[in-house]
Amino acid sequence: xxxxxxxxxxxxxxxxxxxxxxxxxxAMSILHRITGAVLYFATFVGVWWLxxxxxxxxxxxxxxxxxxxxxxxxxxxxxxxxxxxxxFGGIRHLVWDAGRGFSVRSAERMGLISLVLAIVTTLLxxxxxxxx
Amino acid sequence: MSRDCANTPARDFRTPLKRARGAGSxxxxxxxxxxxxxxxxxxxxxxxxxxxxxVLLAGADYEQARRIVGEPLVASGLVFTAAAFTWHMxxxxxxxxxxxxxxxxxxxxxxxxxxxxxxxxxxxxLISVGRVTFGL
Numbered sequence: 001x002x003x004x005x006x007x008x009x010x011x012x013x014x015x016x017x018x019x020x021x022x023x024x025x026x027a028m029s030i031l032h033r034i035t036g037a038v039l040y041f042a043t044f045v046g047v048w049w050l051x052x053x054x055x056x057x058x059x060x061x062x063x064x065x066x067x068x069x070x071x072x073x074x075x076x077x078x079x080x081x082x083x084x085x086x087x088f089g090g091i092r093h094l095v096w097d098a099g100r101g102f103s104v105r106s107a108e109r110m111g112l113i114s115l116v117l118a119i120v121t122t123l124l125x126x127x128x129x130x131x132x
Numbered sequence: 133m134s135r136d137c138a139n140t141p142a143r144d145f146r147t148p149l150k151r152a153r154g155a156g157s158x159x160x161x162x163x164x165x166x167x168x169x170x171x172x173x174x175x176x177x178x179x180x181x182x183x184x185x186x187v188l189l190a191g192a193d194y195e196q197a198r199r200i201v202g203e204p205l206v207a208s209g210l211v212f213t214a215a216a217f218t219w220h221m222x223x224x225x226x227x228x229x230x231x232x233x234x235x236x237x238x239x240x241x242x243x244x245x246x247x248x249x250x251x252x253x254x255x256x257x258l259i260s261v262g263r264v265t266f267g268l
Binding site: 040060061080083084087094128 | 169172173175176179183186187188190191194197198201210214217218221224225228253256257259260261263264
């Protein structure tokens with residue numbers, strides 16, 4: 001509204017990002033959005049593999065070789081971690097939506113737990129995948 | 133304040149609060165919010181399924197992979213996953229665009245592109261899985 005300017009003095013602003021000391025819940029919040037955006041484009045990777053499988057043995061061999069190459073495996077590993085990070089992080093949001101877990105202690109603890117679960121689950125899935 | 137009045141019809145007896153209620157940056161209500169949570173919950177369950185399929189496919193060659201993906205249970209699950217994921221990511225990317233893009237024309241162009249991208253991913257997954265499971 002134009003009223004503020006006509007007073008001719010600077011009104012106090014609410015503190016923005018650079019004011020706060022970085023903490024876990026802050027990092028988890030921004031990572032939730034970043035992983036979400038990355039996963040958005042990463043869906044094409046999964047669909048590309050399905051397209052390869054549908055296209056026949058010759059094209060599948062090419063796609064499969066890309067997936068099993070070192071850069072392919074690293075990308076796949078990174079995507080899978082982000083998927084679990086976003087999924088477990090999302091559970092926190094569902095808890096908050098239910099009106100629970102708003103204390104600083106709960107929020108911090110849920111952030112830490114979701115982080116640990118994401119790392120453990122990713123390693124578990126890849127271990128099982130390598131084993132079979 | 134003056135801008136507010138200019139946009140308001142002469143005989144509008146609604147209070148400013150009534151006009152603002154339910155109208156976030158998207159000018160929309162709670163439908164988006166609810167759908168995002170519902171698709172999130174469904175996606176989480178489907179992620180467990182997806183992890184199992186991923187492990188099964190890790191050591192599979194072409195023939196084995198086609199047989200696994202072609203199983204009715206797996207094929208249905210994959211299409212279900214594609215539906216839940218693409219719906220959820222359409223909603224999520226929409227929020228990101230509405231948060232950061234304030235140029236109206238660019239915003240609507242990106243919101244449209246978002247829908248088209250998510251639809252394309254879903255249709256590619258649907259047709260690919262369909263082709264494998266129906267053996268075409």
